Amino acid sequence: MSFIKLPKFIICLxxxxxxxxxxxxxxxxxxxxxxxxxxxxxxxxxxxxIILDRESHDFGxxxxxxxxxxxxxxxxxxMRIVYKYxxxxxxxxxxxxxxxxxYYDCKLIITIHTEKNTNPTFLLSQTAEExxxxxxxxxxxxxxx
Numbered sequence: 001m002s003f004i005k006l007p008k009f010i011i012c013l014x015x016x017x018x019x020x021x022x023x024x025x026x027x028x029x030x031x032x033x034x035x036x037x038x039x040x041x042x043x044x045x046x047x048x049x050i051i052l053d054r055e056s057h058d059f060g061x062x063x064x065x066x067x068x069x070x071x072x073x074x075x076x077x078x079m080r081i082v083y084k085y086x087x088x089x090x091x092x093x094x095x096x097x098x099x100x101x102x103y104y105d106c107k108l109i110i111t112i113h114t115e116k117n118t119n120p121t122f123l124l125s126q127t128a129e130e131x132x133x134x135x136x137x138x139x140x141x142x143x144x145x
Contacts, residue, residue: 009052010038011062015071015102017081025056037062039083050076052083052095067099074103 009019013034022028025038038056055061062083072081081095095101 007041008038009041010035010059015067015069017070017072025058035059036066049080049082053086064093069100069102070095071102071104073106077103
């Protein structure tokens, strides 16, 4: 059974903010991560914002109150981050104003997932702490062998 990949995000107890096009929120986890919520995202280039909303079926709504600092991949430097509750009860949470933002550089790490009769899917890991690195060329070579 194949699922549709959607733009999803998670936040971890150490403040790491990770997002990507995945089937399930748990696909964004790295070993030893302690996820404290997630949801869906939209990159609004007109207003230069990352708009977060809804909640993860795996981990629930983000628990922002557990964080003082959010570690964001440096490719999103300068973008405002807003979480929209859209529940008629809570106001939007302006992450950029409420939490300290720390940027970290990403290493290009590509994981290849192949399914029967489909082209490989490439996922970009957005953590600088990864121990395993693979370049696009070596990943492609491995897939062709």
